[in-house]
Amino acid sequence: MRNMTPLITNIQRFSIHDGDGIRTTVFFKGCPLHCTWCHNPETQQYKKQILTDPEKCTGCASCVRVCPQGAVHLEGGKETTDRMICDGCGTCTEYCILNLRETAGKEYEIKNLVKELKKDEIFYEQSGGGVTLSGGEVLSVDMDYIEALAKELVRQGITVTVDTCGHVPYENFQRLLPYVSAFLYDIKAMDSEIHKQYTGVDNTLILENLKKLSSDAKRKAKIYIRIPVIKGVNAEDAEMEAIAGWLKAQRIQASQVNLLPYHNTGSSKYGRLGETYRGGEFETPDKEEIERLSEIFRKAGFQSN
Ligand code: SF4
Ligand code: SF4
Structure with missing residues (x-):
């Protein structure tokens, strides 16, 4: 349990x-x-997870800058998130102006x-x-x-x-x-x-x-x-x-x-x-x-x- x-x-x-x-x-x-x-x-x-949407991502890099874990970087002008490093803290969800990032899991x-x-x-x-x-x-x-x-x-x-x-x-x-x-x-x-x-x-x-x-x-x-x-x-x-x-x-x-x-x-x-x-x-x-x-x-x- x-x-x-x-x-x-x-x-x-x-x-x-x-x-x-x-x-x-x-x-x-x-x-x-x-x-x-x-x-x-x-x-x-x-555990908490982050849902992303790289296809719609404009590459503004806000999520890259705010991620305390350094889990996000840009690749070919789109964000890419390392799920092994991401702890689902949700900080990035508040900074994506297009609301492309979402946390799954809430207490x-x-x-x-x-x-x-x-x-x-x-x-x-x-x-x-x-x-x-x-x-x-x-x-x-x-x-x-x-x-x-x-x-x-x-x-x-x-x-x-x-x-x-x-x-x-x-x-x-x-x-x-x-x-x-x-x-x-x-x-x-x-x-x-x-x-x-x-x-x-x-x-x-x-x-x-x-x-x-x-x-x-x-x-x-x-x-x-x-x-x-x-x-x-x-x-x-x-x-x-x-x-x-x-x-x-x-x-x-x-x-x-x-x-x-x-x-x-x-x-x-x-x-x-x-x-x-x-x-x-x-x-x-x-x-x-x-x-x-x-x-x-x-x-x-x-x-x-
Ligand atoms: S949920 Fe937290 S750790 Fe994961 S990518 Fe977003 S800011 Fe980084
Ligand atoms: S904040 Fe949103 S639009 Fe900007 S790089 Fe991250 S996912 Fe893409």
């Missing part, structure tokens, strides 16, 4: 795909997985975060929504902070949903069981080798935790299984049949199985982080394919899409 104050990259209001009703989703920074298709790459690392005291999240209370009440804690992987950051946050939200009458990849110690789930109304639990692939190839870890811990969560006598929360469907990785009948078969055989108490078509909307962020997007060959399944694959789960007895 990490004992530093968790960093938040975004507070997204009016989310309608992150659990029941209208929700405000908090994205925490840091994840034990590195999915090739991740559309929030700025949430993968646990919030719990009381200030709750105050921010309460601004949308009226929408939660009207729609049966609440707050979704997402990431990155929210169950891999400081659990003292996350437990206190969830407890306070519930105390103030706001429901809490947790979006998780499942690759965390089960104890972290247990700590949140008294407060969570729903878990959005991701399954990426049944084939452990494929899982490792595209996410960096095998799926053993993820599946073990899902079995424990499903059968945990202290669980009041619903479980929504979420599967990103990606052509080139898992958008095959055989792969979905394997997942459906496993869920059924293990008697996983899933309220729904949601198939989420892959999209590449986050791909441009990789360049802004000085990284390379490796999902160029992936394709988005069309509506008919998603419908066909959903039918596999319905036949296995699950409510799907």
Whole structure:
């Protein structure tokens, strides 16, 4: 467990795909997985990072002059940032007149975060929504902070949903069981080798935790299984049949199985982080394919899409 104050990259209001009703989703920074298709790459690392935009840079060199680490220099009239040296302090973001530099990761005291999240209370009440804690992987950051946050939200009458990849110690789930109304639990692939190839870890811990969560006598929360469907990785009948078969055989108490078509909307962020997007060959399944694959789960007895 990490004992530093968790960093938040975004507070997204009016989310309608992150659990029941209208929700405000908090994205925490840091994840034990590195999915090739991740559309929030700025949430993968646990430290602050700087997003830049060399293509639009005019080469004014303001950022070069103010960087206390000497992490920026000009190359061919454009800024270039050494990510090994940059500590994400954010100083340069205040000096770029074109606002091309942005810090990913901000600390919030719990009381200030709750105050921010309460601004949308009226929408939660009207729609049966609440707050979704997402990431990155929210169950891999400081659990003292996350437990206190969830407890306070519930105390103030706001429901809490947790979006998780499942690759965390089960104890972290247990700590949140008294407060969570729903878990959005991701399954990426049944084939452990494929899982490792595209996410960096095998799926053993993820599946073990899902079995424990499903059968945990202290669980009041619903479980929504979420599967990103990606052509080139898992958008095959055989792969979905394997997942459906496993869920059924293990008697996983899933309220729904949601198939989420892959999209590449986050791909441009990789360049802004000085990284390379490796999902160029992936394709988005069309509506008919998603419908066909959903039918596999319905036949296995699950409510799907
Ligand atoms: S975030 Fe801080 S260390 Fe990084 S480039 Fe900007 S000023 Fe330099
Ligand atoms: S301050 Fe902005 S425009 Fe000027 S060199 Fe830095 S990134 Fe480029």
